[in-house]
Amino acid sequence: MVRGVPNPAVGIAYYSALIGVAAAFELSPDSYWLLLAAAGLAGAGLLASAWLAYLGLAVLRAVCPVCVGLWVINAALAALAAYVTHMQRAFLEYDSAFLAAMAAAPKQTHGDYNPHQQHDLWTS
Secondary structure (H helix, E strand, O other), X not given: OEOOEOHHHHXXXXXHHHHHHHHHHHHOOOOHHHHHXXXXXXXXXXXXXXXXXXXXXXXXXOOOHHHHHHHHHHHHHHHHHHHXXXXXXXXXXXXXXXXXXXXXXXXXXXXXXXXXXXXXXXXX
């Protein structure tokens, strides 16, 4: 129990919040803050799982199969959130650099082709 609230209720609230933030990110994939919120929730879940694992194994000296399953799931969620956050940040940095390069590049279309101008394809 956490301040009188049973662990299953805390778990339901945690997974509901995680699903809600993930759904919000799905609707707005450019929002890096939503992704950070999901990663923060997953990290908090990992810490809570570690604390409950310590209590179950060291203090109570009992192994609960459901608890072990949830520990593994929370560890996987935290690892996945860290990976996705890292990849999204790298993509956003690449994307902004690409857009800046495109904005600085000279604008040419196929209609700008001049057949009388010499084009050297090997040196460009």
